Amino acid sequence: MITAQLLNNYFFAVIRGKSEKDAIEIAKYSVRGGIKNIEITFSTPNADKVIEELTNYYKRDKQVIIGAGTVMNSDQAELADRAGAKFLVSPHCSEEIAEYAHKHNIEYTPGCATVTEIVKATKMGATIIKLFPSETVGKNFIKAVHGPLPDIKLMPSGGITINNIRDWKEAGACAVGIGGTLTKKVSEEGYQSVSQIARALVEAVN
Numbered sequence: 001m002i003t004a005q006l007l008n009n010y011f012f013a014v015i016r017g018k019s020e021k022d023a024i025e026i027a028k029y030s031v032r033g034g035i036k037n038i039e040i041t042f043s044t045p046n047a048d049k050v051i052e053e054l055t056n057y058y059k060r061d062k063q064v065i066i067g068a069g070t071v072m073n074s075d076q077a078e079l080a081d082r083a084g085a086k087f088l089v090s091p092h093c094s095e096e097i098a099e100y101a102h103k104h105n106i107e108y109t110p111g112c113a114t115v116t117e118i119v120k121a122t123k124m125g126a127t128i129i130k131l132f133p134s135e136t137v138g139k140n141f142i143k144a145v146h147g148p149l150p151d152i153k154l155m156p157s158g159g160i161t162i163n164n165i166r167d168w169k170e171a172g173a174c175a176v177g178i179g180g181t182l183t184k185k186v187s188e189e190g191y192q193s194v195s196q197i198a199r200a201l202v203e204a205v206n
Contacts, residue, residue: 002065002086002107003127007153007174009036011201012089014069014157014179017044020053026183027054029191031064033198035178039089041069042076048083055084067107074100081106089157089177091132093117098124109155113137115145118152128153128174135159139171146172162197165204 006012013030015038017023023044030038040050051066058064067087068080077088077100087107090097094110101108102125111132112118121129131137134156142154156168157177168176178201185193 005063006037006065006087006107006128009063009065010175010205011035011198012037012039012155012157012175012177013182013198014039014041014089014177015044015182016041016070016179017050020044020046020050023047023050024053025191026186026194027066028057029194030182030198031058033195034202035182035198036063036065037087037175038064038066039069039087039177040066040085042072042080043070048079051080051083051085071097073097077101077106089130091130093121093124095124098126101125111157115149118145118149118154122152128155130177131156131173133158134168134177139164139167142168142172162200162204165201169205 013035015023015026027038040047054066065086068085069089071077071088071090074096077097089109091111093112098108109128109130110121110126111130112121131154135158153174155175156173160176160178161181182194182197
């Protein structure tokens, strides 16, 4: 498993490309800005092809880890696996995906929003749990969960910005998923803006 490296990288770039090319450019500029966990969502056209191309592109860089997001079932898990994905993330807690991931030795991060779901996810073998939607659940939820369950690794995803990322880390987030924040200036300033925002996020935490 690659859990330690994912946690060390801390940031997950959640990429919902408008096209294959768009997703690839966002990914490459995210890496240039210092974000090394690249999550290509299945809402991206031909997501498996994007994963395969990026996996090949970064095969010599051991810090960059390419995975799949918005994985809804085992069929998509298999597509991602065959394309070279090293981790799977879903917005929900799926036994079907967990079974596939365990069988094929792939990191699976399910989405949870309640303590019941979190406990279920850990019993399914999840090490990192996606807190989703994090802007709805809120930062205090992590502190509350860590009271009875101090070893649970929670990764908020959604609504993470430069202004609040430090607060999330101080609340106990083991990692963070960054989506729309990374790409909010692409239409006006181009892909270089992704690197600039990524770099600012990394600096805000460090």
